[in-house]
Amino acid sequence: MPLLDASRDLIAAAARRVMARCDELARVSAAQSGIERVYLSPEHARVNRLAAEWMREVGMTTRQDAAGNQLGRVGDPASAALMLGSHLDTVPDAGRYDGIVGVLMALEVVRLLRDATLPFAIEVVAFSDEEGTRFGKALLGSSAVAGAWDPGWWSLTDAEGTSLREAFLEFGLDPGRIGEAARQPDELVGYLEAHIEQGPELDERGESLAVVSSIASARRFQLIVEGEARHAGGTPYDRRRDALLGASEAALAVERICRAEHHIIGTVGQLEAYPGAVNVVPGEARLSLDLRGEFDGARDSVWSAISAELDAIMGRRGLRWTAREVHSAPAVFCAPLLQDAVREGIRSTVATTEDPAVIFSRAGHDGMAIGAVTGVGMLFLRNPDGISHHPDESVSEGDVARGIQSLAETVLQLAADR
Template identity: 40%
Template sequence: MTDYHARTAHILARIEQLAAISDDADGVTRTFGTAGFVRGRDLVQGWFAAAGLETRLDGIGNLRGRWPSARPGAKTFVLASHIDTVVNAGKYDGPLGVLMALDLVETIIQQRIELPFHIELIAFSDEEGVRFHTTYLGSKVVTGAFDPALLQKTDAEGITLARAIAAMGGDAAQIPADALPAAEWLGYFELHVEQGPVLWASGVPVALVAAVAGQQRVELTWQGMAGHAGTVPMAQRQDALAAAAEFVLAAEAFAGAHGRGLVATVGQLRIPHAASNVIPGQVIHSLDLRSPDAGPLAAAYGALHARAEAIAARRRVALSWQLVQATAPVACDAGLNELLARAIAASGHAVVRLVSGAGHDVVPASAMAPATMLFIRCYEGISHNPLENVEAPDVAAALEVAEQFLRRLASRHTP
């Protein structure tokens, strides 16, 4: 009988080893292409190779491990998550899914299980989008959706994506060839912490993901007039920060009033040439809008754009509104979710279906092949925070469910 608890202990020990690698001595920070990211990826690459996977790095720095099937004409089933983090992150968002999937593949190899499909295990290099303010860079390469224009996008230090790829040993010229052709895809499966409180409150260890909310990311630049804090009368000021602050509160109020899963967040704000005795002349900040429904998401985008323009006109500041990323709500595959629901029930758990408010690599993957996710209960639903945590029994339960799911998938595709 499989000892899922022993396997879980091994996975969590690896999580701790990976979390010890960080660009920030006080937390876990491994954003795309940094020295900490590369060291962490090297560690995981060693684990892939030791498992016996055909291991390589692709052009954008995704770590890819392949276990081929002996069956002629077999297609590829992708197991994946990401190993980049936000700044001051938790240990589990992304890496837990990669290392759980690695354990599943290690078990298949050790038990010499013959599969009717190839497995490709992928640790995506960039899902969070922190450094270049655009998400899913890694999975867009694998799915063939990568836009070459992104190579000229710059980070806060003025470094282009192309230069960052080269600095980490990648090859941007190789990116088009790194896509898995559409005809070779069988499906996609991702394990991930829930990043929400539903499972924690219910005590259920896992849930299948029915859909992922749509998302709009915007960069707003307010251009006023810098001036002396002591000499410019209040009525004559063109304060960019005051305009931005009014908009931030307006976005919060709008989302709160319209509900039904709509959320609005301003998570980044930059004041160039800031000083305590200078009226801010320019402010740049983000806006993140999400909803499980396309209609309310589009309506919110339009309404808040109009609100920003009105604030700018009344306060006599210029406004630049730049859409950085737009993803529509995505439904996970009904057929894979049927198999996943049966695996959950067979493992003795209630079948809970959730809509993910967080974005995941399943979004670009779903455009290429049947795709789904399994959520794992996390402590109080806390994520993107050093307090992010999981309990070993929940991970063990998810591991059993995932293994049951792969067995059922193999049976479905075995003649």
């Protein structure tokens, strides 16, 4: 039975506001065409100011924390808080809903519930660096909130050679105070995030909302294949040690091995050949590998199988290969209590005799970091055709309205349980 006392008109207006603000934030971009907002950039500062303005509009007190995350809070200052939110940074040439819609929906939930008496405070967070676009390390903002900041990250550099420490100072943050962003478990009731599904399952089911069961475990590698650069015209095939062909065969092996495994996804998203001349057999190739799975053990077994296959490929071609792991994150399973609350929130919103869909998230989210300090729950919204990290990324206003109502019902369900 619905707990939310709000009219359809109020919820429809909230959805229209979310869609309009997604459009407004899309205009804050470092790129002349397309959307690009990276950590500690002028665009980051601009969207934080906009988010703070919208937080104050619904009665929240606001602050930017020591990692550049934007937060708003409503409720008893002494109470533990239920945290709602997502991120406002993007990949290059991004869509306008990944992360963003979750922050804006959270603000509309606060608007709908501001007259409700809740046994906890509510915080809305706009995380600053979920994507890792600028410095190559994802989840920087949420890692700081989780108290998991690695001092080794200060030496990370962007494409211009600016270090993370230098970027902090330029943004007006103090690297020495990064620990102040960390939250303690007793400060939080839990973390809820609404997000577009970054895949086609809901669209194929013809359903608008889903409960998320877990967030994929992930490992990322930079691979180097070494051969011998020689003249393209003068080197017979039996004398070639072509690093690019070895790397290409490796990429095909990743696809073949991962397709044979349930719920394991491997992607080679970067491939570069050196010296890169049209008339030179490539002597070196560099490629990336993004490996994700529902369970850590299965993911690691697939990496072992890929490694063995690369040994065979390179041995056969007279090449050498090395791997450097640049990211590793365990699977995060959504808290049963929060899953149940999200399920009830969807049931209260969507008239159906069937249970809502339950989906494992193959994409990473800030909840992967926040899960270290509090329970995590997630609500997925249908994304037509499942396309994401692309300008064609989409969500309907109607599904956003259903998502806002479901998220508000989820909060009320948690309040009733407490």
